[in-house]
Amino acid sequence: MPRPSRTRRITATRSEYGEEHLRRLRLVRALIQVGRVPVTTAREVLTAIEDDSLDHHHRLGAAVRALPCGPEPDESDPATTVARSTATELLEHLEWRADLATSPAFGMLVTALTALHRLGYVCDTAHLLPYARQAEHLAVADLDLLEEFETPEEQVEAAVALTVLYEPVLLSLRRPAESEESNRRFGSGS
Amino acid sequence: MPRPSRTRRITATRSEYGEEHLRRLRLVRALIQVGRVPVTTAREVLTAIEDDSLDHHHRLGAAVRALPCGPEPDESDPATTVARSTATELLEHLEWRADLATSPAFGMLVTALTALHRLGYVCDTAHLLPYARQAEHLAVADLDLLEEFETPEEQVEAAVALTVLYEPVLLSLRRPAESEESNRRFGSGS
Numbered sequence: 001m002p003r004p005s006r007t008r009r010i011t012a013t014r015s016e017y018g019e020e021h022l023r024r025l026r027l028v029r030a031l032i033q034v035g036r037v038p039v040t041t042a043r044e045v046l047t048a049i050e051d052d053s054l055d056h057h058h059r060l061g062a063a064v065r066a067l068p069c070g071p072e073p074d075e076s077d078p079a080t081t082v083a084r085s086t087a088t089e090l091l092e093h094l095e096w097r098a099d100l101a102t103s104p105a106f107g108m109l110v111t112a113l114t115a116l117h118r119l120g121y122v123c124d125t126a127h128l129l130p131y132a133r134q135a136e137h138l139a140v141a142d143l144d145l146l147e148e149f150e151t152p153e154e155q156v157e158a159a160v161a162l163t164v165l166y167e168p169v170l171l172s173l174r175r176p177a178e179s180e181e182s183n184r185r186f187g188s189g190s
Numbered sequence: 191m192p193r194p195s196r197t198r199r200i201t202a203t204r205s206e207y208g209e210e211h212l213r214r215l216r217l218v219r220a221l222i223q224v225g226r227v228p229v230t231t232a233r234e235v236l237t238a239i240e241d242d243s244l245d246h247h248h249r250l251g252a253a254v255r256a257l258p259c260g261p262e263p264d265e266s267d268p269a270t271t272v273a274r275s276t277a278t279e280l281l282e283h284l285e286w287r288a289d290l291a292t293s294p295a296f297g298m299l300v301t302a303l304t305a306l307h308r309l310g311y312v313c314d315t316a317h318l319l320p321y322a323r324q325a326e327h328l329a330v331a332d333l334d335l336l337e338e339f340e341t342p343e344e345q346v347e348a349a350v351a352l353t354v355l356y357e358p359v360l361l362s363l364r365r366p367a368e369s370e371e372s373n374r375r376f377g378s379g380s
Contacts, residue, residue, distance in 0.1 A: 034309065057376040061369055070358065097373060100366045108362035116355050119224065121348070130331040131356065134324055135363035139371040141320040142364075147375075158311070163365065165306050166321065168260065171357055172298035173318075173325035174332075176290045178353065179251050181329040183287060185337075186247040 023153050027063075030161040035067045042066070049156050056152050063160045069108035083113035090128050142166070213343050217253070220351040225257045232256070239346050246342050253350045259298040273303035280315050284322055332356070 024046060031037040031045060048054065048062035073080045087109050091100050100106050116123045145162055149155045214236060221227040221235060238244065238252035263270045277299050281290050290296055306313045335352055339345045 030309065034305070055376065055378050057372050057378070060372050060376070064365055064368060067365070069362070096366060096370045098366060098369050103366050103369070105362045105365040108358055112355065112358035112362060115224070116359075119220065119351060119355070121351065121355065127335065128359070130334075131328070131360055132363050132367070134328050134331065135360065135367040136370070137327070138321070138324050138364050139367035141324065142368050143371045143375055144320075145317065159368075161309060161311065163368065165302065165309070165311065167361055168298055168302035169306075169318070170321055170325065170360075172259070172295045172302060173322050174328050175254055175257070175295040175353065176286060176288060176293050177322070177325040177329035178254060178332050178349075179288050179293070180286045180326070181333045182247050182250050185333060186245065186250070188245050188247070 020153065023157060027153075027157040027160065030157055030164075031063075031066065034161050034164045037066055037068065045160075049153075056155070059152070059156050060146075060159045063156050064163050065104055067104075067160065067164060069104045071111055072107050073110040073114060077114060077118070079114045079117040080110060082117050083110045086113050086117075086124060086128070090125050090132065093125050093129060094132055138170070210343065213347060217343075217347040217350065220347055220354075221253075221256065224351050224354045227256055227258065235350075239343075246345070249342070249346050250336075250349045253346050254353050255294055257294075257350065257354060259294045261301055262297050263300040263304060267304060267308070269304045269307040270300060272307050273300045276303050276307075276314060276318070280318050280322065283315050283319060328360070 027049075028042050028046065031042040032039060037045070045063050045066045049059045051059075054062070073084070087106065088101065094100075113123055142162065146155045146158055149158050217239075218232050218236065221232040222229060227235070235253055235256040239249045241249075244252070263274070277296065278291065284290075303313055332352065336345045336348055339348050
């Protein structure tokens with residue numbers, strides 16, 4: 001339902017409605033350009049976050065859950081069965097309240113564990129727990145970052161953009177940190 | 191320089207050389223299939239890790255540094271200049287001994303910071319430090335994992351495979367962890 005009269009450029013003092021509309025456009029841009037979310041999905045996210053019956057937590061969740069999670073697990077691969085049971089066992093060890101098994105990220109975890117299993121790398125709950133604990137610490141940093149934004153709307157937009165944009169930041173810091181730790185353990189001190 | 195007589199299948203007791211050769215093949219497979227490293231680069235990595243003058247730390251480094259780091263920074267974009275100065279300032283705050291500025295991961299960091307800057311997200315050293323500290327903790331988990339492998343050769347192979355294969359594991363755990371932290375801060379307790 002297009003509302004052309006409301007999308008025209010506001011030059012002087014922007015009305016309250018104009019600000020909100022610009023933020024919606026920025027969120028759609030963040031979803032599509034940064035999150036590589038399909039246009040139809042971006043529209044569903046907008047509907048969800050405009051739903052007044054949802055609290056702030058569920059609006060943030062709707063936005064982040066819309067982000068793509070890579071290839072779905074290949075159910076014809078026997079390694080997927082092993083990976084799924086490892087992922088389920090990990091969930092039992094974590095005290096997370098949300099049902100991760102229904103989250104799109106669960107498929108991403110199963111796919112990743114399948115690749116490890118297929119290459120012969122043992123990866124059980126004991127191996128995964130340190131990474132889950134680090135994810136918890138990262139999430140604290142992520143939410144601290146979100147809370148720097150004043151309005152709930154800006155926070156929802158930032159949740160999408162920063163979840164995606166901080167992924168390469170984190171991965172680009174992990175490799176030199178590995179080199180640092182390797183030097184500490186195996187280096188000749190040079 | 192092909193050595194066909196040494197690549198034939200060894201059926202019964204594998205000789206010492208056979209084991210080493212099989213490990214090399216697995217490393218090449220890990221680099222190409224898992225790390226998406228070009229064949230010529232994989233060959234350079236093999237040369238580096240077969241170099242007896244290198245210690246274990248430098249062999250691990252040669253393997254991990256060969257991994258692709260995504261698109262190079264776009265030097266024609268003014269946002270890249272800002273991002274590079276942020277990345278350099280971050281390095282000055284970290285006590286890492288290695289020269290990160292010469293590492294291929296540095297370009298990956300600059301590219302990621304450029305995207306943040308271009309979308310108007312302020313991202314300075316204070317924002318990045320918590321992520322660098324988390325990367326240090328992750329690196330401890332990564333090296334603990336490596337040290338489960340007995341031989342230095344297996345560790346080099348695992349460094350490549352696990353650096354790459356744990357990336358989606360980590361990212362898939364971060365999103366539900368964010369949801370957990372969001373629920374803690376904003377949830378209605380339901």
